[in-house]
Structures are given as structure tokens and as C-alpha cells.
Amino acid sequence: MSLERPVAPDPYSLLPAVASFTVSSDDVSDGDQLAPDFVAEAAGGANTSPHLAWSGAPDGTRSYVVTCFDPDAPTPSGFWHWAVVDLPATTTSLPRGAGAPDGSGLPYPAFSVRQDSGSTGYFGAAPPQGDMPHRYYFVVHAVDVESLGVDRDASPAVVSFNLAFHTLARGMVVPVFSH
Structure with missing residues (x-):
């Protein structure tokens, strides 16, 4: 069953332009199908976050935010799969499984x-099931403050709103998934 809707634009093309830097992964690649490890349990996967690494963030970076967003979800607002805030500026990677629910x-x-x-x-x-391939934007945002000023109760939309005022640069990797 396809939901027969147009492909959403790159959501980051709708924001003010910022510099970019390199994001890579041992687990996911642009345009490649996500492996079952990175798929939700309800869809037959292990629900594990992929490894992400980054380099080349600009001077003035004081922290990072990592997000995963699906603009192709059948909702007007897409679907946020992950949002990590206040990563120290010395952080240059997250290992596979860093997205554990307990934050460990x-x-x-x-x-x-x-x-x-x-x-x-x-x-x-x-x-x-049977929908068009969905894109998963794993994005690392270089931020000009040590703390984004949100707490654990913030929504990813509020995180994104605050990022609009503090993002120096961003890099991304965009795999896909369908079943």
C-alpha cells in the first residue's frame, strides 16, 4: 500500500544556509538501505543507533547536537527519530548504540x-509497510554555545527551533529504508 504523496524536500534546504562539515559512519551511507540493526523492533530490527563520526567543524564550535529526522513520514511534520543535545565540543564521534534509552x-x-x-x-x-523509501537525515549540528538551553522535556521541534539561532555549520548522512 503506497500512500501516494509527493517526496518532501530536503528539510535543511528550507533553513538559512550555514557552512558544512564532514559526517561519516561505519554503519550508514547516503542513499543506502538501512541495515536491520538500525530499524525499529516493530519493523523487524534491533533499534540500535548507528556509529557517526565528524570532522571539519568551524572555529567557535562549543557543542554539538545530533538529530535523525524522517521528512517522508505520512504526517505534515515528518517524524523525529533522535535528538541529542549538549555534546561537548571535544566529541568527534558517537559509537554504535550511543542512542540507548538510558543515555549511557x-x-x-x-x-x-x-x-x-x-x-x-x-x-x-x-x-x-509498502510505503515509498523514507530518507533518514542523520545530522550533526555545530553549535556556538556549550548548552542549547533545553531540558529533557523539550521536543525535537523545540531543539530545532533553538538550533536556528545557534548553528554554525552542519553535516549529514542520509540513508533510506523501506520494507
Whole structure:
């Protein structure tokens, strides 16, 4: 069953332009299908966050925010799968599984906010069965403040709103998933 809707634009093309830097992964690549490890349990996966690494952030970077967003979800607002805030500026990677619900895989003082499934931590891909391939924007945002000024109760939309005023640069990797 396809939901027959147009492909959403790159959500970051709708924001003011910022510099970019390199984001890479041992686990995911642009345009490649996500492996079952990174898919939600309800869709037959292990619900594990992928490894992410980055380099080349600009001078003045004081922290990072990592997000995962699906603009192809059948909602007007897409679907947030992960949002980690206040990663120290010395952080240049997150290991596979860093998105554990208890936050144990994150360096202090970083934390995850509740994503759109209602839980904390990474929530793997889970598009409707038979739907078009969904894009998963794993984005690392270089931020000009040590703390984004949100708490664990903030929504990813509030995190994104605050990022609009503090993002120096961003890099991303965008795999896909369908089943």
C-alpha cells in the first residue's frame, strides 16, 4: 500500500544556509538501505543507533547536537527519530548504540530528548509497510554555545527551533529504508 504523496524536500534546504562539515559512519551511507540493526523492533530490527563520526567543524564550535529526522513520514511534520543535545565540543564521534534509552552511551553532559515515538533515545526506522523509501537525515549540528538551553522535556521541534539561532555549520548522512 503506497500512500501516494509527493517526496518532501530536503528539510535543511528550507533553513538559512550555514557552512558544512564532514559526517561519516561505519554503519550508514547516503542513499543506502538501512541495515536491520538500525530499524525499529516493530519493523523487524534491533533499534540500535548507528556509529557517526565528524570532522571539519568551524572555529567557535562549543557543542554539538545530533538529530535523525524522517521528512517522508505520512504526517505534515515528518517524524523525529533522535535528538541529542549538549555534546561537548571535544566529541568527534558517537559509537554504535550511543542512542540507548538510558543515555549511557553519551558523553557527559549530553542527553537525548523524547523523540516522536514518545520514548527517549534512538528510535529506528519504521515506515508503513509498502510505503515509498523514507530518507533518514542523520545530522550533526555545530553549535556556538556549550548548552542549547533545553531540558529533557523539550521536543525535537523545540531543539530545532533553538538550533536556528545557534548553528554554525552542519553535516549529514542520509540513508533510506523501506520494507
